[in-house]
Amino acid sequence: MVMATEKMNEDWRRIRDQIKDIWDDADFDNKQMKRARGNFTKIVGLIHDKTEEPIEEIRRKMSAIL
Known part of the structure; x- marks a missing residue:
């Protein structure tokens, strides 16, 4: 169980960092990112709100x- 949790955390950090790299002009708040973690729709919505890029x-x- 611990290893799975660590793997999920590593995966999330990788995805979060890639989001920040792709949309480097957007200012992503860490709390907002944590709330969206694991929810594709929320992440897409957060990026859309910050960038106004088409969904x-x-x-x-x-x-x-992913």
């Missing part, structure tokens, strides 16, 4: 990093 484009980019 379908965000989904395409997110699918590439």
Whole structure:
């Protein structure tokens, strides 16, 4: 169980860092990122709110990093 949790944390950090790299102009608050963690729709919505990029484009980019 501990290893699975650590793996999930590592995966989340990787995804979070890639989101910040792709949308480097957006200012992502760590609390907002934590609330969206694990919820694809919330993450897409957060990116959309910060960047006003079309949702379908965000989904395409997110699918590439997941």
